[in-house]
Amino acid sequence: MTKEEGRVGRRRKFVTPWKKAAQEVGDGGAEDRVERLAAAASSSTALSPRVTLDGSNVGGKKGKKRKSPCVAMPFFRTPLSRMLLSPSIRIRSPSIQQRTSPSATTHGICQGREQRTMDIDLNLEPGDTYAATDPGEAGFDHSAATDAQGNGEAGFDHSAATDAQGNGEAGFDPFDSNADDDVLVTLEEIGVDPGQENVQPQFDPFFDSDVDDAILVPQENTHKNVVLDNDKRRAIFDAMLVKARKGYLKGHESKEVSAKFSVPIRTVQRIWKKGKSCLDQGISVDVASGRSRCGRKKKVVDVSCLEDISILSRTTIQDVATQLGVSTSKVYRMKKEGAIKRVSSSLDPYLTDQNKIDRLKWCIEMLDPRSVPHNLxxxxxxxxxxxxxxxxxxxRKTVRYYAAPTASRRIRTIQNKNFIPKIMILTALARPRFDSNGNCIFDGKIGCFPFVTYTAAKRSSVNRPAGTIEMKPIESITKEVIRSFMIEKVLPAVRAKWPREDAGKPIYIQQDNARPHIAPDDRMFCEAAKQDGFNIKLVCQPANSPDLNVLDLGFFNSIQSIQYKSASTTTEELVAAIDRAFEDYPVRLSNRIFLSLHACMREVIEVLGDNSYDLPHIKKGVLERQGRLPLQLRCDAKSVNNANNYLRLAISIYKKQQLGWQQPLYKLCV
Structure with a gap:
């Protein structure tokens, strides 16, 4: 025997199981069915592969019936139709020229299963060689798919393949009517299971006229494990308990509950068995799943140790992860769950003991005398x-904006970013007023006054000729400048815009304690403040207390954010943008800032004049939409009493300190 004949002989050993299965079939009914299938295949017009019957190998010793590998499937397809006619199975010959050994190929089968087929030529005899001279005759298809390296490889519904070197490899296509007469497959080499001869196949092209339109769709695995939450499990048990009669259920009732909740019937039965066991024992029904504690255990992190670490060492998520010894993703999840929070710490003014006393006295004086002593x-x-x-x-130095992923970054240039052009604005704001229907009758916007001067240009330039009137910012703001602005601009604006019905009542102008500000008893200002029957007085808020002024509390930041939305290149454009922002600011939002001022004063009383408090959120927007926004905020009477006692004791100690008795005020306990 030559080497080539031995190789071919070894190839035929792979066919032995199929021939053995055919020899073990002793039932004549199975042979009749094979003959009917072959006759139908030869008479088919849509599918015309050549099939020959060779009964030389049929017969022999009668053996036991072999179970089909697909007996678990609800429908059975005959081995002939599975191997020859299924779109997902192919039979091809190995390449003898390249001396490649036959290998098992896995193909997808309907219902999510897999079947392994042997790429073996069932018709080669020892010593025969196979070569396709005409690709058309041998079923060669040039539309075969190629693998990742570009080599041809037979794919789904193709009848030809190329080997790893790109050489053509002829295959057998049972759907090709032009197949060569030499390519034959015998039924004895395939094998037929006589135990399944009376089962109608789910899809058989021999009996289906619409073969070209038939598509095998993989079905979802109905036996996939279903994880139910405890509430749904209890609902399933309650539904079965309603149907039960004396603690027993009928078969169709379990199926009805299974279909209602879309769960397998075995799951329904296990829930019923578990719940019924609890009822038999006289204990409370517990049908909870035992999988609540499965999986990786959650790592518990002690976040209390963060208090012992400097705030400069825990400013980022990476810093916190390093300090706690966990991953950054764990810190992010802790932040999302609320185990830790992000805190913004801003610099607050330093308060002396005298500053705290002044702040506390100011807030107590802001209480309405008509509400004392109970309803404060x-x-x-x-x-x-x-x-x-x-x-x-x-x-701004830095502008954050949104853009498309492919958009390029906008370039913004300036000669020196530390000397951005700016201008100082003096703003006067009062509380807006509304009628009983909610209509605004006074917006409270007294005016917005820029500190600028108008001078003529001394020299010509590319922008304007000499003599043009230009707006120039005032570089030095002194007390004389403030006085002139208060007398010439602020007071006339107040007299022009203030409601006529309150013209004779006292009007208080509150300012901070900046050095350029004039004193409340300034003679020139007091004379101008009494003109036209008005009674305007100037008062100073407590020192180091920007939280007691509505402008610093939120109004300035609001109109500045609006001003930044307008591009300005000159001083005139900047002043115009600020005026538009001042006029466009909603009146209802400015009214909310006054309620925020009330909330701040209430917190100052709680902390006895200190500024170590967080700005409270009272949901003013929600209250306004509901029509329940208050005009004044309440204050706790107990807190006011404690503050009064603290003031009396602090003042007495302060007087003693003036006489030389040293005791710090922060050690006082009320």
């Missing part, structure tokens, strides 16, 4: 005008 509320502040100054820059 703050004054509505309709007779107060708040003034303050602020620098407004032309643009």
């Amino acid at each position: 509320v703050f004054k509505p502040l309709f007779d107060f005008i708040f003034i303050d100054e602020k620098w407004f820059n032309i643009t």
